[in-house]
């Protein structure tokens with residue numbers, strides 16, 4: 001048993017947008033009774049404070065999953081963050097320009113020739129907020145956040161709502177949160193520590 005997490009990531013929020021949108025979503029979640037208003041220590045990983053489930057938390061999950069909850073806290077990330085799927089293998093990445101698939105793993109290990117430039121770019125993006133990788137197939141220079149990751153492994157963004165040890169959120173619930181985000185694109189990552 002490990003700790004499971006799921007993250008709804010806003011892919012388009014700028015560093016300036018993120019706190020305002022976070023506040024809007026949290027206000028809605030609290031008003032609906034899905035999480036508690038009070039920030040508490042030690043109920044999430046990765047941030048010092050989180051919010052515990054509210055009395056109506058079960059409305060965010062499928063009826064058959066209610067017996068697996070409620071889980072722990074909600075962490076709201078409003079800083080530049082490399083969101084990832086935790087465990088599992090990062091097998092490949094897809095170029096948004098030419099749609100070619102670049103394999104990053106050979107079945108046993110990461111492939112240094114293909115993974116190396118991406119790893120470097122992940123570090124650079126985290127430090128500076130910008131990084132590009134040349135596509136090995138079409139040679140286009142593509143910003144790191146634009147690549148499509150196998151199994152939605154990574155998201156490079158400034159706003160993410162991360163729930164710890166909750167049953168999976170329903171699609172309907174995720175759509176309602178997305179509706180509060182000014183028409184931004186979102187992605188949904190699930191992982192385990």
Ligand SMILES: [Zn+2]
Nearest residue numbers: 095098135138
């Ligand atoms: Zn390409």
